[in-house]
Amino acid sequence: GDSVTQTEGLVTLTEGLPVMLNCTYQSTYSPFLFWYVQHLNEAPKLLLKSFTDNKRPEHQGFHATLHKSSSSFHLQKSSAQLSDSALYYCALSDHNNAGAKLTFGGGTRLTVRP
Amino acid sequence: GALVYQYPRRTICKSGTSMRMECQAVGFQATSVAWYRQSPQKTFELIALSTVNSAIKYEQNFTQEKFPISHPNLSFSSMTVLNAYLEDRGLYLCGARTKNTLYFGAGTRLSVL
Numbered sequence: 001g002d003s004v005t006q007t008e009g010l011v012t013l014t015e016g017l018p019v020m021l022n023c024t025y026q027s028t029y030s031p032f033l034f035w036y037v038q039h040l041n042e043a044p045k046l047l048l049k050s051f052t053d054n055k056r057p058e059h060q061g062f063h064a065t066l067h068k069s070s071s072s073f074h075l076q077k078s079s080a081q082l083s084d085s086a087l088y089y090c091a092l093s094d095h096n097n098a099g100a101k102l103t104f105g106g107g108t109r110l111t112v113r114p
Numbered sequence: 115g116a117l118v119y120q121y122p123r124r125t126i127c128k129s130g131t132s133m134r135m136e137c138q139a140v141g142f143q144a145t146s147v148a149w150y151r152q153s154p155q156k157t158f159e160l161i162a163l164s165t166v167n168s169a170i171k172y173e174q175n176f177t178q179e180k181f182p183i184s185h186p187n188l189s190f191s192s193m194t195v196l197n198a199y200l201e202d203r204g205l206y207l208c209g210a211r212t213k214n215t216l217y218f219g220a221g222t223r224l225s226v227l
Contacts, residue, residue, distance in 0.1 A: 032214060043120075043207055043221040049214075087156065093216075100146040100165075100211040104158040 002027045004090050004105035012111045019077040021108045023064075023090030026071065031092040033066055033073040034102070038087040047088070048075070080112045116142050118210045120219030127198050128227050134194040135222040137208030143188035144210035149181070152205040152221070161206075164191060198226050 003026045011021060025031065036044035048057040050066040050073060057064060062077045073090060090105040117140040127133045137147060149161040162172040164185040172178060185191040191210075195202055205223050209216040 034215070036218075043205070043218045046215060046217060089158075093214075100148050100209070100216060101160060101163050102148070102150075102158075102209075102216060107156055 002031065002092060002094065002103040004092055004103055006088075006090055006105035006108050008108050009106065010109050010111070012113065013080055015082055015112050015114055016079050019062075019075070019080045019084065019110065021075040021088050021090075021110065023073045023075065023105060024071050025073065025090075025092050027092060027094060029094050030068065031094050033064075034091045034093070035062070035064060035073070035075050036089045036091060038089065038107075040086075044089060080110075082112050082114065085110055085112045116140075116210065116212055116215075116217040118144075118208060118217050118219035120208050120222055122222055123220060124223045124225070126225045126227060129199055130197055132194055132196045133198060133224065134192055135206055135208075135224075137191045137193075137210065137219055139189045139210040139212075142210075142212050144191075144212055145188070146211040147185055147191040148209040148211070148216060149183065149191075149193050150207040150209060150218075152207060154204060158207075161193070195224065198224065200226050202226055 005024045007022045033050040035047040037047045038044040048064050064075045066073050088108045091102040119138040121136045146165045148163045151159045160173045161176045164170045183193045205221040207221045208219045
């Protein structure tokens, strides 16, 4: 079955430093990949999703590149901000369910310190 | 992004009682609605996937008898948690799908006494 792995459960870094949150996946077919961000006491919000045409999605300074060869969709940002502190989930859906049935990774809690 | 409204935001019910939660897609038509539960440990469980004019598909460990879902049109869905017990606690999220993307509502947080 499908699976998503986020190797880091906790990431702490200083404001202004680059961010990279890892996400690798296993899927029988070429899936859609997503990053959701969840702030404290809020629901997950869509941050990024993969495109089928190899474009690199960007939002709020974050970007992620889908690498089919390595089955990865790492989340990156050049300079962390205090407001980036949140839970980040990588998720995938196969083309049959096309965004409806998501398989989530375990999540990475990002803490940005002054 | 698309807006999904869930009601109520929080609810407390006595053990063995039931509660109903609602999900409304605002300004768009959701081709599918997925109900998830996020545990206190922050893991996600898919409860069921509902597509209008198709049978609702429940995941393993979740049943229609326990979590009946109504999905009468492309913008509204409701789910009831019947006979709620402590293990049913958590944040219940409604995700409405449009353009191959799932947008979540703010969730209904269920506490059981």
